Amino acid sequence: MSINADTVKHVANLARLNIPEAEVGSYVDQLSQILGLMDQLNSLPTDDIEPMSHAVDILMPAREDEVVNGDNREALLACAPDSEQSHFRVPKIIE
Amino acid sequence: MPIDPNYETVIGLEVHTQLRTKSKIFCGCPNKFGAEANSQICPVCAGFPGVLPVMNREMVNMAIKTGLAINGQIKKLSVFSRKNYFYPDSPTGYQISQYDLPIVEHGELFIDLPDEPKKRIGVTRIHMEVDAGKSIHEGIVGASWVDLNRVGTPLLEIVSEPDMRSSEDAGAYLKKLRAIVRFLDVCDGNMEEGSFRCDANVSVRHYGAEKFGTRTELKNLNSIRNVMRAIDFEVDRQIDLIESGDKVVQETRLWDANKNISRSMRSKEDAHDYRYFPEPDLPPLTLEQSHIDDIKAKLPELPDAMAKRFQDEMGLSEYDAGVLTAEKEMSTYFEEANQIVSNAGKKNAKATANWVTVELLGRLNKDGLSIEDSPVSAVNLGKLVALIQTGEISGKIAKKVFAHMFDDGGDPEKIVAEKGLKQVTDSGSITAEVEKVLASHPDQVEQYRGGKTQILGFLVGKVMQATRGKANPAMVNKVLKEKLG
Numbered sequence: 326m327s328i329n330a331d332t333v334k335h336v337a338n339l340a341r342l343n344i345p346e347a348e349v350g351s352y353v354d355q356l357s358q359i360l361g362l363m364d365q366l367n368s369l370p371t372d373d374i375e376p377m378s379h380a381v382d383i384l385m386p387a388r389e390d391e392v393v394n395g396d397n398r399e400a401l402l403a404c405a406p407d408s409e410q411s412h413f414r415v416p417k418i419i420e
Numbered sequence: 421m422p423i424d425p426n427y428e429t430v431i432g433l434e435v436h437t438q439l440r441t442k443s444k445i446f447c448g449c450p451n452k453f454g455a456e457a458n459s460q461i462c463p464v465c466a467g468f469p470g471v472l473p474v475m476n477r478e479m480v481n482m483a484i485k486t487g488l489a490i491n492g493q494i495k496k497l498s499v500f501s502r503k504n505y506f507y508p509d510s511p512t513g514y515q516i517s518q519y520d521l522p523i524v525e526h527g528e529l530f531i532d533l534p535d536e537p538k539k540r541i542g543v544t545r546i547h548m549e550v551d552a553g554k555s556i557h558e559g560i561v562g563a564s565w566v567d568l569n570r571v572g573t574p575l576l577e578i579v580s581e582p583d584m585r586s587s588e589d590a591g592a593y594l595k596k597l598r599a600i601v602r603f604l605d606v607c608d609g610n611m612e613e614g615s616f617r618c619d620a621n622v623s624v625r626h627y628g629a630e631k632f633g634t635r636t637e638l639k640n641l642n643s644i645r646n647v648m649r650a651i652d653f654e655v656d657r658q659i660d661l662i663e664s665g666d667k668v669v670q671e672t673r674l675w676d677a678n679k680n681i682s683r684s685m686r687s688k689e690d691a692h693d694y695r696y697f698p699e700p701d702l703p704p705l706t707l708e709q710s711h712i713d714d715i716k717a718k719l720p721e722l723p724d725a726m727a728k729r730f731q732d733e734m735g736l737s738e739y740d741a742g743v744l745t746a747e748k749e750m751s752t753y754f755e756e757a758n759q760i761v762s763n764a765g766k767k768n769a770k771a772t773a774n775w776v777t778v779e780l781l782g783r784l785n786k787d788g789l790s791i792e793d794s795p796v797s798a799v800n801l802g803k804l805v806a807l808i809q810t811g812e813i814s815g816k817i818a819k820k821v822f823a824h825m826f827d828d829g830g831d832p833e834k835i836v837a838e839k840g841l842k843q844v845t846d847s848g849s850i851t852a853e854v855e856k857v858l859a860s861h862p863d864q865v866e867q868y869r870g871g872k873t874q875i876l877g878f879l880v881g882k883v884m885q886a887t888r889g890k891a892n893p894a895m896v897n898k899v900l901k902e903k904l905g
Contacts, residue, residue, distance in 0.1 A: 385703045
């Protein structure tokens with residue numbers, strides 16, 4: 326797979342990143358280098374190696390099914406840019 | 421419903437079940453429906469930077485239970501992934517789900533259709549994921565509101581193979597799956613409140629065609645009836661398109677239950693580019709075989725096994741056993757009533773089953789009630805059946821007593837005693853009544869003796885009338901025949 330200006334814009338749009346037109350070229354170069362590194366890794370024989378899904382070799386910690394949290398509404402709503410009648414208020418989602 | 425005999429319908433269902441854990445999947449907030457907006461949230465729910473999800477042990481156990489109940493393979497290693505998308509009701513900007521390594525694969529369940537053998541429907545996978553919040557648009561000027569209470573509700577997504585061929589198949593699949601999760605007590609199965617949600621993937625193809633047609637995904641289906649209606653509508657729409665030379669477009673369509681139509685959900689082309697990657701905040705989930713075995717040993721009896729027991733041990737028909745195990749409440753009601761009948765020393769599960777499926781369900785359906793709302797308790801229905809079995813009352817009187825119990829409540833034993841409905845089985849008083857009837861109907865007696873034996877029914881009727889239905893009809897018959905003989 327190769328990276329061009331359209332790929333960069335597409336990925337930026339999915340991630341809601343605003344990339345100025347003048348910087349698109351440098352991201353094409355950087356992302357292409359990263360993919361180049363992947364190609365290098367792909368040349369190694371990995372048939373006998375289990376895929377790794379996490380960088381740290383630990384088991385998943387779990388907790389008991391207990392309610393320990395109370396009502397934090399006021400504190401959490403106060404962190405939001407806008408709230409109204411116990412709800413987070415956001416720009417209109419659908420018309 | 422065969423819509424066009426030249427086409428075959430292909431349906432796969434995705435069901436999201438909200439699990440009945442006490443707390444949420446990744447934090448200690450309560451997992452309860454109907455609380456005041458945003459009163460059950462914490463920094464984990466609200467997607468604050470720096471917080472970490474910690475897995476709820478019970479969620480994993482419920483997933484294993486459900487997987488075992490559908491004969492699925494429980495994976496010793498499963499992995500959580502991030503599904504990335506932006507929407508205000510998901511403050512993290514991603515949903516934690518499972519993607520290429522779900523906890524359950526290769527399950528199956530068997531659906532019951534009237535007058536057809538059981539049909540196997542494959543279950544591709546079950547994966548664990550987290551629910552999103554709710555946005556509110558109506559009645560708010562220039563903004564939308566977001567309630568995050570539902571964020572963190574544990575969900576199992578249960579994905580079927582495209583094995584269903586009609587809306588009836590789909591309805592039967594949902595009924596069976598809902599019965600299973602309710603028997604397991606992992607989900608309350610309430611479609612209207614959204615704790616059991618279904619999306620349907622529907623396509624059509626010419627009979628014999630190897631490839632599937634282009635499918636559409638139907639959403640906003642909040643009852644089994646709506647799922648079936650939406651599928652029928654969609655199949656018609658797709659066939660019309662093909663017949664008129666158009667093409668079916670792969671898209672998501674929303675069902676409008678008020679208008680009985682579906683409409684296209686306008687979506688951007690890149691809407692499905694979720695860029696899944698392994699969730700860095702959760703290491704892989706590994707399971708010990710001994711843990712899976714422990715859960716397996718404690719599984720409750722499931723609908724199919726229970727229906728088999730009702731047939732093998734109680735002699736019920738396949739149909740009755742199916743009706744009585746379709747809902748957990750129904751099977752509990754039947755077993756409780758039947759226990760009362762057995763306790764009275766008159767084991768007769770068939771009679772109990774008949775009273776539940778014919779009299780009780782008939783009346784409940786007529787009044788639009790479900791078994792949970794039955795004005796007649798299981799204990800009282802059991803007592804009524806016992807009264808018939810022990811010969812205290814006749815079946816005919818029992819129907820009157822039942823109507824009384826349904827309308828005004830009460831214990832059948834008391835009603836029978838208060839209203840003097842007890843069956844007369846004393847041969848002396850029956851003989852006396854028979855003699856009176858014979859004396860006042862000499863013509864009919866002569867006709868009977870002259871060979872017109874069908875007149876017996878008339879005479880039985882007269883005796884029953886004279887005793888206000890309380891005489892034991894078998895005894896009346898016997899005594900009459902003796903006297904006429």
